[in-house]
Amino acid sequence: MWTPDLTVAAICERDGRFLLVEERSKSTQKIVFNQPAGHIEEGETAIEAVIRETLEETQRHFTPESVIGLYQLQAENGKTYFRYTFSGAISDLDSAYDLDPDIIRTHWLTEQEIMTHTQLRSPLVKACLKDYLSGVRYPLDLVQSL
Numbered sequence: 653m654w655t656p657d658l659t660v661a662a663i664c665e666r667d668g669r670f671l672l673v674e675e676r677s678k679s680t681q682k683i684v685f686n687q688p689a690g691h692i693e694e695g696e697t698a699i700e701a702v703i704r705e706t707l708e709e710t711q712r713h714f715t716p717e718s719v720i721g722l723y724q725l726q727a728e729n730g731k732t733y734f735r736y737t738f739s740g741a742i743s744d745l746d747s748a749y750d751l752d753p754d755i756i757r758t759h760w761l762t763e764q765e766i767m768t769h770t771q772l773r774s775p776l777v778k779a780c781l782k783d784y785l786s787g788v789r790y791p792l793d794l795v796q797s798l
Contacts, residue, residue, distance in 0.1 A: 657691060661736070663737060665784075682771070684772065685772055686774070689735070714743075715740045
């Protein structure tokens with residue numbers, strides 16, 4: 653039975669740099685770079701998930717301000733991923749929280765560094781960033797939870 657993975661991601665910009673996480677891919681064991689991202693958990697809205705995932709992966713509080721897009725990816729591992737990508741404000745580091753154990757560290761990278769990076773987790777990293785940089789913004793109420 654086909655079951656897609658529902659995920660969220662946060663685009664966080666500060667001073668022309670974007671927050672990425674360095675992590676080990678569970679499926680390939682390779683070190684990869686991604687926007688703060690993760691799966692929506694049962695009973696959780698997409699907005700709640702992106703706030704939680706960003707905090708867990710970066711030790712920073714994320715305040716969603718807009719939807720960048722809804723993306724579908726057929727990954728090399730055979731899974732289908734649906735990704736809600738948000739942009740918003742990011743706080744300074746909050747040392748009251750620990751990094752998720754899967755995260756090696758966080759990085760603030762320029763657009764050029766990301767677009768030429770050879771260890772991105774998936775094509776979604778560049779696709780979402782390109783849309784963000786081109787000015788794509790949808791209101792948060794595009795994502796409804798009933």
